Amino acid sequence: xxxxxxxxxxxxxxxxxxxxxxxxxxxxxxxxxxxxxxxxxxxxxxxxxxxxxxxxxxxxxxxxxxxxxxxxxxxxxxxxxxxxxxxxxxxxxxxxxxxxxxxxxxxxxxxxxxxxxxxxxxxxxxxxxxxxxxxxxxxxxxxxxxxxxxxxxxxxxxxxxxxxxxxxxxxxxxxxxxxxxxxxxxxxxxxxxxxxxxxxxxxxxxxxxxxxxxxxxxxxxxxxxxxxxxxxxxxxxxxxxxxxxxxxxxxxxxxxxxxxxxxxxxxxxxxxxxxxxxxxxxxxxxxxxxxxxxxxxxxxxxxxxxxxxxxxxxxxxxxxxxxxxx
Amino acid sequence: xxxxxxxxxxxxxxxxxxxxxxxxxxxxxxxxxxxxxxxxxxxxxxxxxxxxxxxxxxxxxxxxxxxxxxxxxxxxxxxxxxxxxxxxxxxxxxxxxxxxxxxxxxxxxxxxxxxxxxxxxxxxxxxxxxxxxxxxxxxxxxxxxxxxxxxxxxxxxxxxxxxxxxxxxxxxxxxxxxxxxxxxxxxxxxxxxxxxxxxxxxxxxxxxxxxxxxxxxxxxxxxxxxxxxxxxxxxxxxxxxxxxxxxxxxxxxxxxxxxxxxxx
Numbered sequence: 001x002x003x004x005x006x007x008x009x010x011x012x013x014x015x016x017x018x019x020x021x022x023x024x025x026x027x028x029x030x031x032x033x034x035x036x037x038x039x040x041x042x043x044x045x046x047x048x049x050x051x052x053x054x055x056x057x058x059x060x061x062x063x064x065x066x067x068x069x070x071x072x073x074x075x076x077x078x079x080x081x082x083x084x085x086x087x088x089x090x091x092x093x094x095x096x097x098x099x100x101x102x103x104x105x106x107x108x109x110x111x112x113x114x115x116x117x118x119x120x121x122x123x124x125x126x127x128x129x130x131x132x133x134x135x136x137x138x139x140x141x142x143x144x145x146x147x148x149x150x151x152x153x154x155x156x157x158x159x160x161x162x163x164x165x166x167x168x169x170x171x172x173x174x175x176x177x178x179x180x181x182x183x184x185x186x187x188x189x190x191x192x193x194x195x196x197x198x199x200x201x202x203x204x205x206x207x208x209x210x211x212x213x214x215x216x217x218x219x220x221x222x223x224x225x226x227x228x229x230x231x232x233x234x235x236x237x238x239x240x241x242x243x244x245x246x247x248x249x250x251x252x253x254x255x256x257x258x259x260x261x262x263x264x265x266x267x268x269x270x271x272x273x274x275x276x277x278x279x280x281x282x283x284x285x286x287x288x289x290x291x292x293x294x295x296x297x298x299x300x301x302x303x304x305x306x307x308x309x310x311x312x313x314x315x316x317x318x319x320x321x322x323x324x325x326x
Numbered sequence: 327x328x329x330x331x332x333x334x335x336x337x338x339x340x341x342x343x344x345x346x347x348x349x350x351x352x353x354x355x356x357x358x359x360x361x362x363x364x365x366x367x368x369x370x371x372x373x374x375x376x377x378x379x380x381x382x383x384x385x386x387x388x389x390x391x392x393x394x395x396x397x398x399x400x401x402x403x404x405x406x407x408x409x410x411x412x413x414x415x416x417x418x419x420x421x422x423x424x425x426x427x428x429x430x431x432x433x434x435x436x437x438x439x440x441x442x443x444x445x446x447x448x449x450x451x452x453x454x455x456x457x458x459x460x461x462x463x464x465x466x467x468x469x470x471x472x473x474x475x476x477x478x479x480x481x482x483x484x485x486x487x488x489x490x491x492x493x494x495x496x497x498x499x500x501x502x503x504x505x506x507x508x509x510x511x512x513x514x515x516x517x518x519x520x521x522x523x524x525x526x527x528x529x530x531x532x533x534x535x536x537x538x539x540x541x542x543x544x545x546x547x548x549x550x551x552x553x554x555x556x557x558x559x560x561x562x563x564x565x566x567x568x569x570x571x572x573x574x575x576x577x578x579x580x581x582x583x584x585x586x587x588x589x590x
Contacts, residue, residue: 014585059585064420066582088422098413103350104343115339116421116428118332144350 004168004199005038010070012056030056032223043194045214046203049321053223054203058172062092091166093157095174102146106137106156109145110163117164131159151182168199175209187213207314219320226320231313238311238319240286246279246296247305263292276304336423340431344405362393362443366450374455381457383540388513390447394440396503399482401436403499406489419578426574429486433479466552467542473559474535480566487577510536531562
């Protein structure tokens with residue numbers, strides 16, 4: 001398969017000045033020698049906690065930032081030396097409310113970006129109409145963007161990143177802050193783009209989304225890649241993991257404080273939902289399932305519901321990142 | 327031919343976008359028309375009461391050009407600050423057309439707006455103060471005027487990129503705006519400045535432009551001198567544009583290295 005992105009030992013260090021009179025240079029290592037490859041037509045996901053280096057990676061790949069060291073090639077071109085050869089063939093969607101001209105209409109925004117991407121003059125209006133139609137903004141195309149809802153702005157971002165029919169699309173948390181219905185539509189749209197042969201680089205905090213969409217997923221933490229594989233293969237790392245969700249009423253505070261100790265070494269969280277408590281126990285050994293259920297049955301009165309859930313990508317994430325924090 | 331056409335279209339669309347964004351601002355008429363009109367009016371009254379000989383070359387041209395310069399420099403620079411706040415500057419840096427051409431379009435749009443200030447000054451002189459504007463050679467006047475405008479745009483292009491790297495650029499720009507007007511002798515002859523200052527003045531294309539404009543309305547207009555000034559303006563403007571392109575490129579590199587665009 002053809003490689004379209006090649007990252008080798010990528011390091012990115014941010015330097016900033018600290019202090020007023022005696023200024024010191026503070027260095028923050030955002031990426032600490034990561035390496036990966038992405039193939040043509042692949043939907044690649046990058047997940048990790050806030051500040052892990054996801055956006056920095058996207059910015060380097062789309063030529064907005066320079067790597068401190070290492071080699072990064074997009075479509076066979078170096079992101080520093082041959083940035084101009086890359087730019088017309090890629091596009092990026094940073095998402096959120098920024099990145100649009102609020103005082104211009106949606107149509108004018110797209111027209112302007114079409115010019116910026118050197119789209120043939122005679123095709124611009126037709127292309128803009130088509131994109132507006134595609135993202136369902138035709139009816140409100142001539143309204144100022146400042147009057148758009150967050151979802152509409154995100155649709156415009158999406159149309160904007162398709163303006164040059166890019167070979168690679170970088171999407172940085174595209175569904176963040178969207179209502180479930182539009183997030184669902186957007187996910188379907190991303191799948192459609194992948195089916196059309198586009199390579200998509202996606203970052204997200206939503207593990208369900210990443211698991212549903214991505215062919216391969218990389219997990220990044222503190223600038224280091226801690227895992228990289230298909231969601232199925234990654235989940236094999238946690239085949240032993242089973243999550244038990246116990247919903248119960250009338251808990252005693254003594255019981256709740258002892259649960260963690262009682263169920264050691266398993267990972268326990270307690271959430272309040274309406275008037276019920278939901279106890280989530282992530283077992284590290286599948287064989288412990290009946291032993292733990294027996295303990296719970298003896299310890300908790302007023303159990304309303306028990307659910308047993310198979311491992312998900314979120315479990316892999318929590319194992320690799322969440323547990324380190326705990 | 328194709329790149330020239332597409333570059334021209336890009337500049338035009340930047341002008342269109344700039345003017346549309348500006349006109350959507352509720353206060354744009356006050357900022358860009360009414361306030362400059364008041365300043366122009368005050369300047370004209372002051373000169374009118376003092377000495378009528380200097381009224382057209384120094385008061386009318388001076389206040390018109392000063393207003394145009396303020397609009398061009400602050401507009402182009404401020405548009406970059408707004409891009410930074412909106413988060414669109416990042417997209418301008420990664421688009422294939424590059425930042426410089428887009429910035430040039432913006433600066434031209436603001437100079438167009440600035441021209442209205444110049445137009446106001448001329449209109450006030452003729453219709454309110456009843457002072458006719460007599461130019462010895464209207465073609466030479468138009469050429470000198472247009473080149474002066476372009477030279478200001480080029481000078482603005484040299485300074486505006488500061489807005490990309492420095493968040494405090496608006497303060498710096500206020501000082502620079504006045505300094506350039508002082509050095510270019512917009513409302514007085516450069517010869518009144520100390521010799522050391524005059525050296526700086528003559529490295530600034532608008533100084534030559536202002537001189538050329540004054541010659542066209544003076545009783546002893548020498549086409550040869552105006553032509554000399556025109557050639558110097560063209561050369562200096564060309565140099566500014568080359569330097570501004572290099573400056574924008576080097577700032578782009580710096581921004582990519584530092585990665586501080588998100589800070590506003």
